[in-house]
Amino acid sequence: MRALWGFLAGLVFGLGLIVSGMADPAKVQNFLDLAGAWDPSLAFVMGGATVTAFIGYRLVWRRAAPVLNPTFDVPTNRRIDRPLLTGAALFGAGWGIGGFCPGPALTALPLLAPGTLAFVPAMILGLWIGARLKSAPVLRAPA
Amino acid sequence: MLTETTFTPWASLGGGILIGISAVMVMGLFGKIAGIAGITQGALALPGAARDRDWRIAFVLGLMAAPLAILALGGTVVQTVPTNLGLMIVAGLLVGTGTALGSGCTSGHGVCGLARLSGRSLAAVATFMAAGFVTVFVLRHVIGGL
Numbered sequence: 001m002r003a004l005w006g007f008l009a010g011l012v013f014g015l016g017l018i019v020s021g022m023a024d025p026a027k028v029q030n031f032l033d034l035a036g037a038w039d040p041s042l043a044f045v046m047g048g049a050t051v052t053a054f055i056g057y058r059l060v061w062r063r064a065a066p067v068l069n070p071t072f073d074v075p076t077n078r079r080i081d082r083p084l085l086t087g088a089a090l091f092g093a094g095w096g097i098g099g100f101c102p103g104p105a106l107t108a109l110p111l112l113a114p115g116t117l118a119f120v121p122a123m124i125l126g127l128w129i130g131a132r133l134k135s136a137p138v139l140r141a142p143a
Numbered sequence: 144m145l146t147e148t149t150f151t152p153w154a155s156l157g158g159g160i161l162i163g164i165s166a167v168m169v170m171g172l173f174g175k176i177a178g179i180a181g182i183t184q185g186a187l188a189l190p191g192a193a194r195d196r197d198w199r200i201a202f203v204l205g206l207m208a209a210p211l212a213i214l215a216l217g218g219t220v221v222q223t224v225p226t227n228l229g230l231m232i233v234a235g236l237l238v239g240t241g242t243a244l245g246s247g248c249t250s251g252h253g254v255c256g257l258a259r260l261s262g263r264s265l266a267a268v269a270t271f272m273a274a275g276f277v278t279v280f281v282l283r284h285v286i287g288g289l
Contacts, residue, residue, distance in 0.1 A: 087245020126239020
């Protein structure tokens with residue numbers, strides 16, 4: 001049951017990425033190109049998704065617990081620290097170069113474009129590197 | 144590489160709403176943030192990742208099934224992926240490292256974090272958006288290579 005619902009949630013997310021244009025790196029890069037071929041579509045993706053989640057979260061949080069898990073596990077860390085800002089800056093640079101963030105890259109994988117096939121394994125290696133770096137002492141100091 | 148794209152407010156809004164519905168499903172069913180970077184780390188059992196792998200693996204498979212479902216139903220998936228493979232490897236490394244280090248991506252900090260009114264996520268979103276704008280500006284208008 002958990003796997004079935006997990007699959008359906010992923011499918012809905014992936015369909016949303018494709019319908020919205022977010023799975024098209026050209027559209028992402030044009031959104032980020034304020035000084036050139038600016039395409040503001042992705043602001044509508046973020047807006048639609050965030051408002052829907054804002055309303056939906058407040059509805060599901062009325063329950064004592066989620067349907068398939070004993071507790072809600074919402075992040076409690078509130079610190080705006082060095083790993084957060086360094087990581088976000090690195091991510092933004094990569095997002096601009098490749099036009100992919102993690103969801104669209106995975107969704108695009110079965111279409112087998114060479115650029116996607118280069119990007120996804122590198123991203124997975126990066127996820128591993130980033131998880132290791134997160135515990136490195138140099139990044140533990142406050143920003 | 145510059146490919147013209149058309150402004151698609153309604154399709155983008157509709158797709159965004161689907162993404163939001165998925166995030167609400169993940170919260171209502173599993174009580175978790177629908178951050179794709181974190182879900183992928185969990186699915187692959189990378190260091191420090193969450194232990195509940197079952198739904199995370201299924202979620203990633205669902206993501207990948209989406210374009211196949213659209214094609215099977217006779218639809219089309221419009222996509223222009225950059226062709227410079229060296230740059231795509233660099234981009235993938237930066238995206239993976241950055242989202243793991245920064246504890247989230249466009250979905251975890253962007254959609255879910257902003258919906259929770261998290262100041263930490265707002266700081267992350269402002270930072271990665273700014274970095275994205277600067278990167279594309281430099282690549283397209285200073286170097287001229289994208």
